[in-house]
Amino acid sequence: MKQNKQRDGFMDVYLVGGAVRDELLGRPVTERDWVVTGATPQEMLSKGYEQVGKDFPVFLHPKTKEEYALARTERKSGSGYTGFVCYAAPDVTLEQDLIRRDLTVNAIARDKDGNLIDPYYGVKDIESRTLRHVSEAFSEDPLRVFRVARFAARYAYLGFTVADETASLMRSMADSGELAHLTAERVWKETIRALGEMNPEVYFQVLENAGALGFWFLELIPSRVNSDLRLQRAAAAQCSDDIRWALLFADVSPEQTEKLCERIKAPNKYTGLALLISRFSKNFTASNQAEDWLALCNQCDAWRKPERFTDFITACTLIAAPSETGSALATALNEAVSKAGKLSAKAFVEQGLRGPQIGEAMDQARMEIIAEYLN
Template sequence: MDVYLVGGAVRDELLNRRVTERDWVVVGATPEEMLAKGFEQVGKDFPVFLHPKTKEEYALARTERKSGSGYTGFVCYAAPDVTLEQDLIRRDLTVNAIAKDNDGNLIDPYHGVRDLNSRILRHVSEAFSEDPLRVFRVARFAARYAHLGFKVAEETLSLMRNMADSGELAHLTAERVWKETIRALGENNPEVYFQVLERAEALNDWFPELIASLKNSDSRLERAVSAKASDDIRWALLFANTSAEGTETLCKRVKAPNKYAQLAMLVSRFSKAFTPSNTADDWLKLCNQCDAWRKPERFTDFITACTLINDNADISSSLATPLHETVKEASKLSAKAFVEQGLRGPQIGEAMNLARRDIFEKRFRLDLFS
């Protein structure tokens, strides 16, 4: 049997990037031989094994044949007669179809090294179109490597458009689309992910509510990267110009986790209320609407998102600090003190609201919100 390092490890090594995980392909072996060497089989649809010591994945060389819709509709064939070249041609991009043998020699039948040097993301073969998830994967790779000058090849974009037009993207699961999207939002240029999907006309099935406002999101995402904002904040920034109804619909469609969906809803509903023209009553109303008292961490994320939405960062930052401090002070109020005054039921909530308003008014008298 022959063993080769493949995929992202080879690609990133050639780009002088840190290699985080290594995948291997084994040519000329059977599952029985792998098990005899102490490997643990983990793949059901095709034979994948974990190395007994390193726990890295070793997959038997295989071919694939499309048998249905979506990214799961494949029949895999793994046997000793499958060649390395046959295994590599089923991969998505040429830069991911480079192998390296134990002596350090590169096997590059589909010119991945040339495309790495040219900074091109290009599909390996027409079989690319059999897996609709690859449309989102290519967009994610574009977001990851945009800062290095990588672009998607025009012929690959054309193929992606054909895939989107075929309706195949609708057969993907929400979980897979969400996984690619949230990984893309964590990259150096998350805005590129949506730019590529837009050029590929691939937004209609999963992100139609964002189409009209994506251009406004580019600069916000760029600021979010500079600020090292969390991925849930980056997700929420996409919805600053989207209706609450559209935001809720999209979040449900992609099955966004509650943390992401709730912050996105706050941004879509209330980010426009984060403005220097606010009065003390306006700020108090905003805090109440955002449930700042019970969920202070989420409200902090909301404030951060609002500062990134505003093109004038100085104005936003000048509002964020006093708002943080005022909410922190107002949050120290305890219902116990009002109970001890003899108040009951709704009277307690009303009294606490008035006390919080007094704190905001005091801050305004000190010109802290100016």
């Protein structure tokens, strides 16, 4: 395609990446990134741009605050996703900048007149619904294995799949052991973003097909099929990402759950709910009596953390398969916990009860409230 340019005084400016991709797909564009060729950092600063990049020159537009990055090349210099030497200078071309990107669908540029610059056939891959790596340099950044899996989860509903040659390259990267050099924070960030997509199960499917679950998600491998179905239900119900994360651990032991959450540095909110599911989700059955529900509430610390218990109950209904009965049961339990959680020990002290008697009396009162709501 003809390479037209948006002139901004001394420099050539192109809209790149996700904004171009999503415009072509008819999806909402939430942020726009720009690449600048033919400019130096000093020239950008003289135009009022604010430099924010540490590893390479990235600037904020003085009015829109959108990111403008100088065109750059990268050379592998070490392990992991940080082991690169970047070169940004006026002689770096747009094509050289685009070739360092991960996928062809992310390597399309557009000028102000809407003309596309597509040297690596990203438009063709958008039309064929294919996620394909731009070049062999893809293998230099292990984080891209997780990024491709996340993109697959995001665009699965449009029919996108990973190209065979890209899947093969991802398997080679996983086999090399490079994924172990990633930081937990970066893997967690990709994972939690993927869990929020319309098809979160695809993220783990792609990683499994690439042999990439072994280091970070080893404990999830035996229960992959069941967790796929549960994630589909959670996405359909538009559940929060902490519930989606917890559903992965319904068939995982508490010890393994704790180990995985610690390895990936999952925040306490996510770890706590995952452990509840791992430990107690099998105790959630429609045949339970009031005393069973009381025991479960005590185990889950429902009285002090009713919001977390609500998430636990929601997750349990998804594990057992959503139904009108399950939904009604969940509603009854949540209402019972809300009411029973307001009971105060003070009232029982005023009745003359002491020590263990207070706890026993509160349990009895709570069980009666649960029975009332269940009936």
